[in-house]
Amino acid sequence: MTFLTVLAALLKIVLIVGVAFNLAAVLTWAERRQSAMMQDRFGPNRASFSLFGKEFRLAGLVHLPADGLKLIFKEDFVPQNGDKLLHALAPMLSLFAPLVLMAVVPFGDVLCMDQLKNGHLWDAVERFGTCTGAAGPKSLPAIPMQIFESNNGILYVFALSGLGIVGATLAGWSSDNKFSILGGLRAASQLVSYEVAMGVSLVGAMMVYGTLRIDEMARWQGEHVWGIFVQPLGFLLFWAASLAESKRTPFDMPEGESEIVAGHLVEYSGMKFGMFYFGEYLEIVVSSALLVSLYLGSYNLPFLHRDGITIAFGDAIWHKTLPHLLVVVVQVGTFFGKLALMCWFQLFFRWTLPRFRYDQVMRFGWRMLLPATLVNLFLTGVVVLAIDRAGEAFADRLGLVADGVNLLLGALMVFAVVRLVIGFAMPTNRAPRPGANDAPQTA
Amino acid sequence: MPTIKLDGREIPFEKGDTIIRAAWRQGLEIPHYCWHPGLSVAANCRMCLVEIERPGGRQMMLDVLNWDAEKGDYVPSKKPKLEPACQVECLENMNVKSESSAFVSDARKHVQEYLLLNHPVDCPICDQAGECKLQDYWLQSQRAPKRMHDEIVHKPKGVSFGPTIVYDAERCIVCTRCVRFMDEIAKDPVLDKRERGNLGEIVLSPGRQLEGKYTMMVDHVCPVGALTTKDFRFKSRVWFLRKVETVCPGCATGCNAWLDYDPRTGEVPRLRPRDNQAVNQFWMCDDGILTHKRVQSGRVVTATVGRGKDRKAVTPSAALKAAAELLKGAKSVGAVLSAQRSTEDNFTLAHIAKTFLGVGELHLASLGTWDGDAILRDADQNPNTRGATLAAGGAVHPIGELTEPVVGGQVGVVVALGGPVDLDDVTAGALGRAKLIVFSDAETALTKMADVVLPIASWAEQDGSFVNRQGTEQKFVAGPKPIGDALPGWDALVRLAKQAGHPLDWKRIKDVRKAMGGAAARPSTQPTAPEAPPAE
Amino acid sequence: MPLPLEGPVQYDRVKGTKISKPGRNAVQQAYVKDIADGLAITMHHFFKNTKEMIRGTRPDAVNDPMEDGVTTLEYPFQKRPYPERFRGVHRLTHRADGSPRCVACLCCSTACPAQCIYIEAGEYPEGDKKRGYEKYPVKFVIDELRCIFCGFCVEACPCDAIRMDTGMHPQPYDSRDQFVFGKSLLMSFVSADGEQQSENPRREPGEKGFAGITRLGQHH
Incomplete structure (x- = not known):
């Protein structure tokens, strides 16, 4: 434990907290603006500030500080017979739980400090090296791009995501309001139910990757293929469960205008409400981060490895070494890019899917999702066992398939970018409206 | 026949x-x-x-x-x-x-077109519109636009004929009704006609004005909008007005009239003569027509208690309470009837005074005499001197005779009905010593020194009757609602009696008339059956 | 069709297409395809609208409100064009000399079903050439809160003195008496074209070039 590692840890904490908080804040804007675009309307665009006599609206981003200021200066209301301590504790817990989850999420491969120290800034490192340098007394440690290198990373996730339940339940209890307690109970039962399915759905991934460490999982995906291709069913099940965990629209049982008003949030105002609200968006960030880390290749791009780009189909076809610092920067950028894209994609669900009824949610959780995860677990076990028994030759052939998948994936990504650019450049094709060519009505 | x-x-x-x-x-x-x-x-x-x-x-x-x-x-x-x-x-x-x-219809159509040939057709700004014969007969007989497209003959407009009348020669059809009225009825041939055909117009005698006691009648005899009174000019449109039968309160003749009032505002912009061959035939004098001003100006609007500086406005019920207190504390009470108020009001006061208050002699407040003439105007300015006397059931004494008992201390409290009244200084000074309760529609010398003033409706705002100089009882009908806190006179008096604890349960004017007996049983307004025109 | 007094009521047989119930196999029950379809629709709108917003090619909200895309009307800044005969706040038209055309005939207040017009007529002063020919409104008051904007006053006016062609809504105020518009305020309004007068010409009393005979021209 040197001064360098402590400094690096602090820097990583600042980076992750900064990104998570800012991403969550931007999500509050994105959700409103994005849903507006989906529904053919403007969305927030009125808040503005003036600078040098000009008015700036920044596409509605000014609403963010405006909303924040409003929440801060609003009256902090506590019900007369409510539990004041728990009433204050509940929003803290619901904000705290998703935040600490980000600690175990790796956002890049290791940074080999030795490499930098020796002045080989533009040299590549070995692809399969340990990156510990000369291991002499003067050598510097390799710094993992992860705040907390836990041996049981996934279990840590399970343990702390359960804490969010406590926040919602406490909020319901301490508000001294029937709607609140009903909302709190609904939240508790829903979260507990889906916690089970979420846990079991991940076991399949653990079996494939052979580890509990999330950084190891990420590395496995870089060497082989993204998790979504080896665990497609597990991916969908985990996604569904994490959607339910975030208490958002298809699963927003704890709230419901016509049933229990705002549920456990009824008696919250000002910044305490703001913390709940913020916690919800943090949960989106965290669940997106987990989805990216476990199933979508984490910080990996196809063919980009620690030493550079290696396009291979069984044997290497094309190889190019890249400087270590560049690779690390690309990897970190890739992770945060994927994270933002996944958050953006998750917002679509709320504005596309209709809401469940409460009994449907429970039935879905226990009678559909949980059996499905068990089936996934069983199938995965059988397949993993079969591959282990199949021998080297079959493993090579599987490697070929993985390379093919990676080739396809790379091509798909290039295609998506090109399609996006072309689509943006093309003018909108409007069908002529009947009567559009008639003479204008006002002479 | x-x-x-x-x-x-x-x-x-x-x-x-x-x-x-x-x-x-x-x-x-x-x-x-x-x-x-x-x-x-x-x-x-x-x-x-x-x-x-x-x-x-x-x-x-x-x-x-x-x-x-x-x-x-x-x-x-x-x-x-x-x-x-x-x-x-x-x-x-x-x-x-x-x-x-x-x-005949054909002839009427063409006569009508001829009469309208040079008419400006400025009905929107003409006060006669709505009661104009030209409009009526156009609708009845003509119903076609005029065929002449030339500019009409322009004649003087808005000519002031005197203090009361404005003349518009373009609207005039030169029927000479006004000329004949001034000549035959008013006996003052000041108007005449000059020129012929489309240039004809009505003119004043050189060096004269249309003045005197009977000028405003020319507006009412004029079948079109050529002659209008300055009093009513541009005040209202006639279709906004409702009419009720009334009797002029200007003098003892009791000319029959229509009371035109605006139901939206309660204003009474004019009085019009109503035919009654037995009383006024078709006519009224200027002063009589102008009595409509009494409805709006110089009125008592709120009840007051106290004299001079101590006077303050109160609700009518509080004033009645104060008046009843005064009556209870009084040893002896005086009652003053009014020749300006209806017979019903006077009868109610006389009844209360004699039955409950032990008043022996009733007094009468009235206006003095003015310049009467042989046409319509009676020298007595009061419309109901005879009615008040009849209501008292015997002789009434002039208000001046109340001086002695008040000064002598025999009478401590005086209840008075007050319309307009003439008071000499001596009487006024004497009455000032007594406690004075006045029921009045107008601000008068009596209300100024009263201890309790109660607003009552003017003649236009309540049902009632006057008995004119011939002894004819003529009923009049309430038009607009009483202004302010005013109540009908008899109603206010009955309430005072009730407040003082006396049993009197007259609720409607009918009850009063029933109690009056014979006087009310007679048919009131004479039928408007036409008789021969007055001899010239 | 009269109902029969006895026996069951006979209705026409309802004709329609039979819709089969959705299948209940695992793939259908997972709703993966349906979710994907839904996402495709919302994403299509999202990408199209975002592109149009950024490129500034969204449809004209004022004139093409029924077009696909973001057609929100930003109301106080954008307004739909009103029909030509839209009845807005009243105005009193002017003569060439700036005095009101109104002659206080009270036709408008007579026609008004809401009784929201109050006029006090006055006579032009001595020496004015309009004296005797016309009167003018000393007070002209419209209670815009009582007004039901039926336009009868405009129809009733014989002088084209009151019009509702300002194109203005009655605006919100703090208190009720602010809605009671007086003569000077009503005369300060202009038509949608910025006119204070009216298109219909008028000849003033005694104007030169008046056709026809006059008293002065006659020999008598």
Whole structure:
């Protein structure tokens, strides 16, 4: 434990907290603006500030500080017979739980400090090296791009995501309001139910990757293929469960205008409400981060490895070494890019899917999702066992398939970018409206 | 009685009647402008032309050419000579065709067009619009736009004829009703006609103005909007007004009148004469017409208690309570009737005074005399001197005779009905010593020194009756709602009696009239049956 | 169709297409395809609208409100064009000399079903050439809160003195008496074209070039 590692840890904490908080804040804007675009309307665009006599609206981003200021200066209301301590504790817990989850999420491969120290800034490192340098007394440690290198990373996730339940339940209890307690109970039962399915759905991934460490999982995906291709069913099940965990629209049982008003949030105002609200968006960030880390290749791009780009189909076809610092920067950028894209994609669900009824949610959780995860677990076990028994030759052939998948994936990504650019450049094709060519009505 | 036939109807007539008058007596109208039942015949408007078949005689026929559409040429035909109904005297079994003759309708149409030829048709800004004969007969007989496209003849407009009347020569049809009225009724031939045809107009005698006691009547005899009073000019439109039967409170003659009031605001912008052959025939004097101003100005609006500086406005019930307190504490009470108030009000006060308050002698407050004349105006300015005397059930003493008992201390509290009243200084000084309870519609000398003032409705705002100098009891009907906190006079007095603890349960004017007995049982307003016009 | 007094009521047989119930196999029950379809629709709108917003090619909200895309009307800044005969706040038209055309005939307040017009007529002063010919409104008050904007006053006016062609809504105020518009305020309004007068010409009393005979021209 040197001064360098402590400094690096602090820097990583600042980076992750900064990104998570800012991403969550931007999500509050994105959700409103994005849903507006989906529904053919403007969305927030009125808040503005003036600078040098000009008015700036920044596409509605000014609403963010405006909303924040409003929440801060609003009256902090506590019900007369409510539990004041728990009433204050509940929003803290619901904000705290998703935040600490980000600690175990790796956002890049290791940074080999030795490499930098020796002045080989533009040299590549070995692809399969340990990156510990000369291991002499003067050598510097390799710094993992992860705040907390836990041996049981996934279990840590399970343990702390359960804490969010406590926040919602406490909020319901301490508000001294029937709607609140009903909302709190609904939240508790829903979260507990889906916690089970979420846990079991991940076991399949653990079996494939052979580890509990999330950084190891990420590395496995870089060497082989993204998790979504080896665990497609597990991916969908985990996604569904994490959607339910975030208490958002298809699963927003704890709230419901016509049933229990705002549920456990009824008696919250000002910044305490703001913390709940913020916690919800943090949960989106965290669940997106987990989805990216476990199933979508984490910080990996196809063919980009620690030493550079290696396009291979069984044997290497094309190889190019890249400087270590560049690779690390690309990897970190890739992770945060994927994270933002996944958050953006998750917002679509709320504005596309209709809401469940409460009994449907429970039935879905226990009678559909949980059996499905068990089936996934069983199938995965059988397949993993079969591959282990199949021998080297079959493993090579599987490697070929993985390379093919990676080739396809790379091509798909290039295609998506090109399609996006072309689509943006093309003018909108409007069908002529009947009567559009008639003479204008006002002479 | 001899009869004539008008459109197939048998109509009786008296000897000397013209056709139009015989019809008028039956309530039938033959369209006319210049004829007026109270004035001499001029026969200059030609509107009343009718077809007359005399018994046994030949009808006078004219040769005319009529367009025949079938032949496409004019063909000679006959047409009766039409005669003015206002000029031709009735003969037994004469057959007159008015509405039933196509020739007559045709004639009316053309006379009407001729009269409107140079008319400016400025109805929107004309005060007569809505009660104008030109409008009525246009709708009835003409119903076509005028065919002349030339500029009309321009004549003087907005000419002031005097302090009361404005003349518009363009609207004038020169029927000379106003000339004849000033000549025959007002006996002041100040108006005359000059020029002929489309240049004709009414003018004043050189160096004279239209002035005197009977000027505003010319507005009411004028069938069009040529003569308008300055008093009513531009004040309202006639279709906003509602009318009720009333009696002029200006003098003891008791001229019958229409009270025109605006139901939206409660204002009374004018009084119009109402025909009653027994009283005023068709006429009213200027002062009588202007009594409508009493409804709005100089009124007592709120009840007050206290004198001088201590006077403050209170609710009517609080004032009644204070008045009842005064009456309870009084050893002896005086009561003052008013010759300006209705018989019912006076009877109620007299009844209360004699029955409950032990008043022996009733006194009467009234206005003094003014310049009466032989036409309509009576020297007595009070409309109901006789009625108040009758209501008192015997002799009443002038208010001046109340001085002694008040000064002597025999009378401590005086209850007075107050319309406009003349008080001399001595009486006023004496009454000032007593406690004074005044029920009044107008601010008067009495209300100024009263201890308790209660607002009551003016004659226009309540039902009641006046007994005129001939002894005719004439009822009048409430028009607008009483202003402010005012109540009908008799109602306020009954409430005072109740407040003082006396048993009196008159709830409606009917109850008062029932208690009055014989006086009220008589038929009130004389029927407006027409009689012979006044001898000239 | 009269109902029969006895027996069951006979209705026409309802005709329609039979819709089969959705299948209940695992793939259908997972709703993966349906979710994907839904996402495709919302994403299509999202990408199209975002592109149009960024490129500034969204449809004209004022004139093409029924077009696909973001057609929100930003109301106080954008307004739909009103029909030509839209009845807005009243105005009193002017004569050439700036005095009101109104002659206080009270036709408008007579026609008004809401009784929201109050006029006090006055006479032009001595020496004015309009004296005797016309009167003018000393007070002309319209209670815009009572007004039901039926336009009867405009129809009733014989002088084209009151018009509702300002194109203005009655605006919100703080208190009720601010809605009671007086003569000077009503005369300060202009038509949608910025006119204070009216297109219909008018000849003033005694104007030169007046056709026809006058008293002065006659020999008598």
